[in-house]
Amino acid sequence: MCLPTDEVPGEIARFRHAVRIAQQQIEEVRKRMRAALGEEQSYILEPHLLMLQDRSLGRQIEQFINDNRANAEWAVREVASRFISAYTQIADSYLRERSNDVEDVARRLISILSGTKVRDLNHLASDAIIVAEDLLPSVAAELDPKRILGFITTAGGSTSHTAIIARSLGIPAVVGVRELSGSIRSGETIIIDGSTGVVILRPSPETLLFYNEQRLREQEQKLHFLDERELPAVTSDGEVVALRANIELLEEIDAIHRSNAAGVGLYRSEYLYAQSAFGLPTEDDQYKVYRMLAEMSGEDGAVIRTFDLGGDKLHLSGFKAEPNPALGLRAIRLSMQIEEVFRTQLRAILRAAEHGRLKIVLPLITNLDELRTAKRIIAEVEREMRAKGIKHAEDIEIGVMVEVPSAVLQAEAIAREADFLSLGTNDLTQYMLAVDRTNESVSHLFDPLHPAVLRAIKFAADAARRARIAITVCGEMASNPVQVVVLLGLGLRDLSMTPNAIPAIKRVIRAIDLATAEKIAARALALTTPAEVNHYVREQVGAHWAHFLHTGLSHESMADLNFQR
Ligand code: PEP
């Protein structure tokens, strides 16, 4: 996409400004390195600075902006890629190394330009555990599970997007550990027990041995899961439950098959933006991804959620920070404001839906007008495509994410006009209980087993049943063995979760019987405090299926699997 000619000088000015900021940032890091490691080590950053001062590099980027009417991010990426490919051809190993520096500088510039904090943590030595105050979901999405063994953050809650991403990458993580980073020094040995949320600093040799054995046991368990891949997800009394995949990252698409998922119950399309260095993906880029999802998800199909940007730290650059982002310009509200972006996404989905069974789900619907407006826009986009002779699917199914109290209380009316419902229990818990899902200070109050949340879930499930439309649970509850028992008891039969959790949840489904699950859910609904419900449900699950509580994948379950405070 080219810029209008009159915006080119502004783009060059934006690039020059980013260079100045990058210089300041690197000087700052150098100062800190000098203080901590001495003069010699601080020279590591010398090439970065030289590169930023190099007028010929700057001139090439500005030229690229001029010639192509390109935005600065695109120009930096293009010119950097040319340099990198030239460097990698060079025999001299020192010069070849310089390609890493170019990549580093380019990433820094792009992150400044796009307003995101892209940091390549994969440059850390392998077998690293990251200890940080916070990690942005977009940074977590870039971690390489082969190099990064795990991370611990002081901020965050178990259903924050950073936690969700770690789970889908299979990276053990413990989030929301307060006052931690000060007590850990670089190079020390740490154990992260993702299943219980325990972090052990400087472990004794015996503890290390114990956890190493534990790790081997978990690897063995994974092999058993492989044997069980083909088994159906059916309760012991014959009720079939659909287990679908939640997908965020393109790397995970293979996992649909590995986990034998019944298609994709939720594709969080906003990660296309998080994973792109160039801002919002084009229609063609989106089309390729959606088509791949359509083809990979077979008969069961894939549900594409339209961009859920804003809120939980996936900010669209160019929009100002909000005092209350969870209640602000997020999800469908943002899509309606940038309608051209919404239309572009819809075109890409409708084109891709020609190649398989795609559905659309709309995030954060709070009233019927939003659903009606979205449906009108989808119909208009279809009409335009028909008029232009562009191949696309007709009559695509349109669903609603039920994830705020107003949508629950209007579930009957929504169910009459939507083709299906998706129950987003992460946001539903956040908004029902007024607990920020990313704020560790209130994470003890975040509880999907709160009696009010259970009632809301039942209300939505009953509305869907009466309207004879499907309802899928796609929040983290669906991957929590203990909570799954309650969900089944409340009448839900369709669960979507990170593919890594499917084998363990299938075991849970195959072990339980519906009659018992219904009894547990009915009694839980009659209790009045979160503590009573938690105590009762855990006690019952322990009495009937104690192994759910003790497998590597029991989490105090997934809310607790991998991520506990
Ligand atoms: C949810 O809110 O439960 C959900 C599935 O969506 P997200 O976690 O992406 O907000």
Ligand code: MG
């Ligand atoms: Mg949500």
